[in-house]
Amino acid sequence: xxxxxxxxxxxxxxxxxxxxxxxxxxxxxxxxxxxxxxxxxxxxxxxxxxxxxxxxxxxxxxxxxxxxxxxxxxxxxxxxxxxxxxxxxxxxxxxxxxxxxxxxxxxxxxxxxxxxxxxxxxxxxxxxxxxxxxxxxxxxxxxxxxxxxxxxxxxxxxxxxxxxxxxxx
Numbered sequence: 001x002x003x004x005x006x007x008x009x010x011x012x013x014x015x016x017x018x019x020x021x022x023x024x025x026x027x028x029x030x031x032x033x034x035x036x037x038x039x040x041x042x043x044x045x046x047x048x049x050x051x052x053x054x055x056x057x058x059x060x061x062x063x064x065x066x067x068x069x070x071x072x073x074x075x076x077x078x079x080x081x082x083x084x085x086x087x088x089x090x091x092x093x094x095x096x097x098x099x100x101x102x103x104x105x106x107x108x109x110x111x112x113x114x115x116x117x118x119x120x121x122x123x124x125x126x127x128x129x130x131x132x133x134x135x136x137x138x139x140x141x142x143x144x145x146x147x148x149x150x151x152x153x154x155x156x157x158x159x160x161x162x163x164x165x166x167x168x169x
Contacts, residue, residue: 013045023061048068098162109146112148113135117151
């Protein structure tokens with residue numbers, strides 16, 4: 001199954017768990033999918049035994065996550081967390097390399113221009129290594145800072161340039 005379908009399946013299982021009162025239209029709105037696609041996903045979940053449909057009235061259906069569906073949601077959530085933690089470890093290691101480079105360069109510290117999804121990690125590593133850390137919307141006028149730009153910034157060096165190609169933020 002393509003990654004987006006897997007994400008939508010997990011999201012739908014989560015909706016069934018947290019919002020048992022939702023109808024198909026509510027689920028479609030929450031997922032950002034068409035009503036037809038949501039219907040197909042629900043039928044797939046039912047065929048796998050992860051969800052049951054109970055007809056309450058002529059026009060009202062209740063969708064219920066089965067114990068097998070809960071197990072599948074837990075299994076997929078665990079795999080996602082495990083994969084995410086691995087990526088965090090890889091990013092941390094690569095940021096440690098960046099901080100070591102800053103130390104070796106004799107720079108005053110790291111200056112992060114713009115926003116970054118890993119600024120907290122970079123700041124923590126700098127603090128641990130005794131390297132000054134500053135962040136701001138633009139580079140400082142002083143040249144002794146090691147300047148790096150956030151992932152969304154077009155200027156170089158961009159934080160992404162310090163990560164292996166396999167790491168996606």
